[in-house]
Amino acid sequence: MMKNLKPVLFYLVFAFAATINMQCKDNKKEETPEASETIVKEKLAIEKSEFGKTEDGISIEQYALKNANGIEMNVITYGGRITSLKVPNKNGDLENVVLGFDNIEDYQKDNPFFGALIGRYGNRIAKGKFTLEGNEYNLATNDGSNHLHGGVNGYDRVIWKAEPIKEMENSSLRLTYLSKDGEEGYPGNLNITVVYTLTKDNAVEVTYEATTDKTTVVNLTQHAYFNLTGDFSKDILGHDVVLNADAYLPVDATLIPTGEIKKVEGTPFDFTSSKKIGKEINTDNEQLKLGKGYDHCWVLNGEKDAMRFAASAYDEASGRFMEVFSDEPGIQFYTGNFLDGTLPMPNGGTYGHRTGFCLETQHFPDSPNQNEFPSVILKPGETYSTKTTFKFSVK
Numbered sequence: 395m396m397k398n399l400k401p402v403l404f405y406l407v408f409a410f411a412a413t414i415n416m417q418c419k420d421n422k423k424e425e426t427p428e429a430s431e432t433i434v435k436e437k438l439a440i441e442k443s444e445f446g447k448t449e450d451g452i453s454i455e456q457y458a459l460k461n462a463n464g465i466e467m468n469v470i471t472y473g474g475r476i477t478s479l480k481v482p483n484k485n486g487d488l489e490n491v492v493l494g495f496d497n498i499e500d501y502q503k504d505n506p507f508f509g510a511l512i513g514r515y516g517n518r519i520a521k522g523k524f525t526l527e528g529n530e531y532n533l534a535t536n537d538g539s540n541h542l543h544g545g546v547n548g549y550d551r552v553i554w555k556a557e558p559i560k561e562m563e564n565s566s567l568r569l570t571y572l573s574k575d576g577e578e579g580y581p582g583n584l585n586i587t588v589v590y591t592l593t594k595d596n597a598v599e600v601t602y603e604a605t606t607d608k609t610t611v612v613n614l615t616q617h618a619y620f621n622l623t624g625d626f627s628k629d630i631l632g633h634d635v636v637l638n639a640d641a642y643l644p645v646d647a648t649l650i651p652t653g654e655i656k657k658v659e660g661t662p663f664d665f666t667s668s669k670k671i672g673k674e675i676n677t678d679n680e681q682l683k684l685g686k687g688y689d690h691c692w693v694l695n696g697e698k699d700a701m702r703f704a705a706s707a708y709d710e711a712s713g714r715f716m717e718v719f720s721d722e723p724g725i726q727f728y729t730g731n732f733l734d735g736t737l738p739m740p741n742g743g744t745y746g747h748r749t750g751f752c753l754e755t756q757h758f759p760d761s762p763n764q765n766e767f768p769s770v771i772l773k774p775g776e777t778y779s780t781k782t783t784f785k786f787s788v789k
Contacts, residue, residue: 440457440460440567442456444456445471448502455470459565459566461564467590467592471553472551472553473510473549475509475550478490479491479492482714484788484789496740508617510617511554511588511617512544512614512754513612514549514577514580514611515541515544515611515770517754518537518542518649518650518760519540519759521535521541522535522539524611526609534578539648540650544578547578550617552571552573554571559589563594564592566592572586575607582607582772584605584606584612585605587603588600588601588602589601602778602779603778605772607774611771611772613757615756617752622712622715623714624714626745628749630729631670631671632710633709635751636668637704638666638705639665639725640658640693641658642663649684651759662679671688685731689728690727691758692724694722700721702720703718703719704720705717708789715786715789717787719783720783721782722756724756724757730745730749731748733750734746
């Protein structure tokens with residue numbers, strides 16, 4: 395009987411081995427690049443929805459950018475605004491870390507540029523005027539006698555055209571807008587492209603490009619308010635901040651730079667090593683009194699136009715750590731000094747004093763009127779191009 399079983403056993407072993415071999419081949423087939431692309435693309439999906447309608451009945455789109463780690467960033471076409479950005483704490487819990495609203499009505503009301511794209515000129519221009527190639531241009535004034543963040547109807551209040559970009563590893567959204575000659579007083583038709591990218595390694599990249607048909611000035615930035623605690627009922631004074639800057643720009647009573655570039659050493663403006671925002675914010679310092687806290691432009695260290703470390707912020711309780719990299723010469727550090735408890739939070743309550751901070755990478759305020767500052771002039775045939783990255787991790 396044993397002799398008769400040998401051929402049968404051999405056949406069974408052979409069949410079993412062949413089956414295993416076929417399964418291995420099938421498994422390998424599942425690991426082909428094409429299959430991997432499909433998986434990655436599913437995890438990096440961009441979802442489109444309607445955010446609401448403007449007072450004029452125009453539909454505002456919202457795009458949710460996601461990566462494989464669960465991070466999600468929502469962007470709306472009204473103002474190109476980041477309305478929420480959910481990142482994990484040290485326990486892996488996802489929470490929103492940028493201030494914003496959950497409806498278009500609140501964005502259309504007076505608000506402090508929550509999450510918006512800013513232009514044509516980010517920050518202030520003294521008395522709303524400048525001279526360029528012998529011509530004086532008068533801009534809309536919306537900050538006392540000064541022009542702030544592009545004017546009454548800056549890029550924070552226009553509707554951008556949005557287009558998702560198909561990529562293997564990152565989730566990207568392209569926004570475009572034509573700023574017409576004379577808009578808010580600026581010369582030249584300016585074609586602008588901004589790309590938001592949520593990367594696989596938990597960074598938000600913002601790239602800007604612009605061209606003009608007439609000599610003009612350009613200074614674009616992003617105005618997200620961050621609170622890394624994820625709890626907007628808490629202020630941001632306990633955040634540890636580093637600014638890669640040995641100097642800052644003192645301002646006058648209207649927050650226009652005086653023209654002086656002052657060393658931060660020995661002043662409350664020294665963030666060259668990690669320091670809590672609240673440590674010296676209320677000290678008896680004339681510059682802090684003028685801004686009601688920090689609302690100044692720091693002069694970034696490093697090679698001109700080179701991508702480099704600009705700043706970092708850390709919340710010890712949540713473990714969230716944010717690094718900022720940019721090729722811009724300056725960074726406006728603003729500590730939410732004018733938040734006064736009147737603006738509603740999405741889940742109830744209001745945004746209180748200093749519940750968010752901004753790190754706005756940019757050229758210097760009032761550069762069109764201060765020739766010693768880096769130039770912000772853009773001419774026909776040239777391309778304005780700049781990039782800033784906000785990278786998130788935990789410690």
